[in-house]
Amino acid sequence: MAPSKSEERQARENRERLKGYKARRAMHEYKAKRRVRDNWIAGIALVVVAAAVTAGQIAYFSAGPGTPVATATPTPTESAPAAGANEGDVPDADLAEGRVWTGTMTINDVPLGVEVDGAAAPQAVSSLVSLSQSGFYDGVSCHRLTNGGFFVLQCGDPDGTGGGGPGYSYGPVENAPEDNVYPAGTLAMARQQDNAYSMGSQFFIVYEETTIPSDKAGGYTVLGQVTSGLDELKAQVVDAGIKDGLTDGAPAIPVAITSVTLQ
Numbered sequence: 001m002a003p004s005k006s007e008e009r010q011a012r013e014n015r016e017r018l019k020g021y022k023a024r025r026a027m028h029e030y031k032a033k034r035r036v037r038d039n040w041i042a043g044i045a046l047v048v049v050a051a052a053v054t055a056g057q058i059a060y061f062s063a064g065p066g067t068p069v070a071t072a073t074p075t076p077t078e079s080a081p082a083a084g085a086n087e088g089d090v091p092d093a094d095l096a097e098g099r100v101w102t103g104t105m106t107i108n109d110v111p112l113g114v115e116v117d118g119a120a121a122p123q124a125v126s127s128l129v130s131l132s133q134s135g136f137y138d139g140v141s142c143h144r145l146t147n148g149g150f151f152v153l154q155c156g157d158p159d160g161t162g163g164g165g166p167g168y169s170y171g172p173v174e175n176a177p178e179d180n181v182y183p184a185g186t187l188a189m190a191r192q193q194d195n196a197y198s199m200g201s202q203f204f205i206v207y208e209e210t211t212i213p214s215d216k217a218g219g220y221t222v223l224g225q226v227t228s229g230l231d232e233l234k235a236q237v238v239d240a241g242i243k244d245g246l247t248d249g250a251p252a253i254p255v256a257i258t259s260v261t262l263q
Contacts, residue, residue: 085197088168095126100224103132103262107142107155108255110232112205114187116224116262121174124189124199124221131166131201132260140201142255145238148247151208153237154190155257156201165200172196176219182206185230189221207234 096118105112118125131137142155143162157164173196182188186206192198196217203223207230212220226233241252 090170091130093122096122101262106258113228152204154204173218185226
């Protein structure tokens with residue numbers, strides 16, 4: 001017997017409902033798969049970005065450590081020294097006298113007790129002593145602060161750009177830690193990437209323990225350490241942050257060396 005019109009209508013509605021159900025289910029499955037895909041893409045993107053930031057910071061730090069707008073010593077107008085050669089009127093390494101020098105480094109009116117080891121880093125300490133005695137550092141800015149995995153305040157560039165120096169450059173790397181770990185309070189020299197003979201007047205203060213990977217030239221020359229005042233420096237300078245909320249850049253407030261005295 002042929003189906004009635006009502007039965008046909010009911011069958012047609014059932015087919016439409018089934019068709020709609022299948023369409024909704026297919027869309028739901030598509031969205032679920034897309035969410036999984038998007039989550040994977042987002043996760044991978046975050047890993048890539050994090051890796052890029054870390055790699056960029058490591059590369060940038062190894063390049064000087066430099067400033068956010070320039071590389072470190074020597075000045076941009078000077079030719080880079082040949083590998084293994086001092087350039088300019090470098091103070092004699094004997095000036096360090098093979099002994100520990102103690103004194104005060106004042107930054108933004110915060111007095112830091114410091115000691116540097118002329119036996120462990122004779123060339124670098126001789127340069128620091130010579131520049132300090134001549135008043136070179138008086139009023140010179142601290143142009144760079146980092147807080148994103150590296151924790152340093154970098155000072156000693158008379159130009160304030162990260163590319164300035166004393167008119168000479170020297171090496172080699174001295175007294176670098178074998179494990180690449182620089183404890184809080186470490187006072188160390190900045191240099192160019194892969195160039196052990198590119199040190200000048202720029203140095204950095206490590207205010208929290210930091211690992212800095214070595215490059216082809218090795219690590220970074222450790223002059224000595226800050227023996228007092230580091231907490232006050234962090235409170236007065238570091239805690240003020242970095243311009244524009246960056247993790248590596250110019251300090252948010254003007255920072256400068258008042259004086260350095262060593263004896």
